[in-house]
Amino acid sequence: MTEDYTSTDYDDTPVDQLCRKEEVVKVGSIVIPVFFALLVVLSCIGNLLVLVILVLYEKFRSMINILILNLALSDLLFTFGLPFWASYFIWGWTFGEIGCKAVKFLFYVGFYSSVLFLTLMTIQRYMAVVHPLSDWEKCRGFSVAPFIIWILSGTAALLVSLRSKVLEHDKNIYCEFDSIRAKHVAVYLQSIFFLIAFCIMGFCHFRMFLTIAQSRTRLRNKTIKLIFCIGLLFFIGWAPYNIVMLLRIFQDYGLTPFTDCRVSIHLDYAFYACRLLAFSHCCLNPVLYALIGEKFQKHLRMILKKMCPK
Numbered sequence: 348m349t350e351d352y353t354s355t356d357y358d359d360t361p362v363d364q365l366c367r368k369e370e371v372v373k374v375g376s377i378v379i380p381v382f383f384a385l386l387v388v389l390s391c392i393g394n395l396l397v398l399v400i401l402v403l404y405e406k407f408r409s410m411i412n413i414l415i416l417n418l419a420l421s422d423l424l425f426t427f428g429l430p431f432w433a434s435y436f437i438w439g440w441t442f443g444e445i446g447c448k449a450v451k452f453l454f455y456v457g458f459y460s461s462v463l464f465l466t467l468m469t470i471q472r473y474m475a476v477v478h479p480l481s482d483w484e485k486c487r488g489f490s491v492a493p494f495i496i497w498i499l500s501g502t503a504a505l506l507v508s509l510r511s512k513v514l515e516h517d518k519n520i521y522c523e524f525d526s527i528r529a530k531h532v533a534v535y536l537q538s539i540f541f542l543i544a545f546c547i548m549g550f551c552h553f554r555m556f557l558t559i560a561q562s563r564t565r566l567r568n569k570t571i572k573l574i575f576c577i578g579l580l581f582f583i584g585w586a587p588y589n590i591v592m593l594l595r596i597f598q599d600y601g602l603t604p605f606t607d608c609r610v611s612i613h614l615d616y617a618f619y620a621c622r623l624l625a626f627s628h629c630c631l632n633p634v635l636y637a638l639i640g641e642k643f644q645k646h647l648r649m650i651l652k653k654m655c656p657k
Contacts, residue, residue: 375436390423411471421500428453440513447513448509457629465581476559511524537589538593545585552577587621587624
């Protein structure tokens with residue numbers, strides 16, 4: 348993660364010297380583990396259902412099904428790190444330095460791959476709506492795109508995780524970056540991923556909106572609402588989180604007004620709220636990109652009937 352276990356960082360910034368945040372830490376140690384536990388349950392149920400439906404009922408000849416499969420796997424990787432972070436906020440880091448690097452790797456590879464697969468799925472939808480007669484899906488480059496995404500995500504996550512280590516401060520044990528510079532680089536890299544993905548998705552959604560708005564199909568209004576919700580939820584989920592992360596860098600540099608204790612505390616609470624909102628994407632993705640489809644709903648009803656026969 349690019350965030351710290353507590354708001355009283357191990358690097359003794361000016362804010363830490365003047366401002367104690369025991370109440371902030373206490374709130375975080377209660378709210379975040381409970382919320383993370385809920386995310387783990389919902390994400391596992393939703394994404395595992397997607398995988399079961401794809402394996403049992405769907406064929407992998409369709410590119411969109413392959414992308415949904417990879418997105419579900421990506422969300423599960425992201426989810427697997429959440430129980431460790433929930434424990435972290437209660438007892439501190441208790442899994443050693445190898446565990447620190449491994450969990451951070453899982454977290455970041457899940458984050459990067461999820462963003463990239465969402466972007467690729469948006470491009471796929473864009474081509475299907477705006478250029479329906481093109482044979483772009485038969486392009487060899489697009490067919491290997493999932494492999495490229497996993498390689499890029501794994502490389503970026505590995506670079507970040509290698510700069511992580513276990514640190515001790517005031518008898519507390521932390522899984523953090525080995526330097527402030529490494530922490531800032533991770534934040535910049537994460538923000539760049541988000542910005543590029545948002546620009547691509549924004550352009551694609553805008554063009555799809557215009558194309559569908561000009562059509563006369565009966566599903567026009569439903570499709571427009573779906574496209575709008577996908578873009579809006581992506582922005583609402585990740586934009587505030589990345590903005591707050593960048594603001595916390597100003598706090599590390601000791602820039603005013605972030606050196607003020609009250610401002611710093613409010614920023615920490617905003618960070619908690621934005622992080623919980625952003626991490627919810629692992630639960631929302633199965634709903635937005637798979638379970639809302641008519642075929643998936645049909646298959647889900649079949650599974651539920653088998654599990655709960657009358």
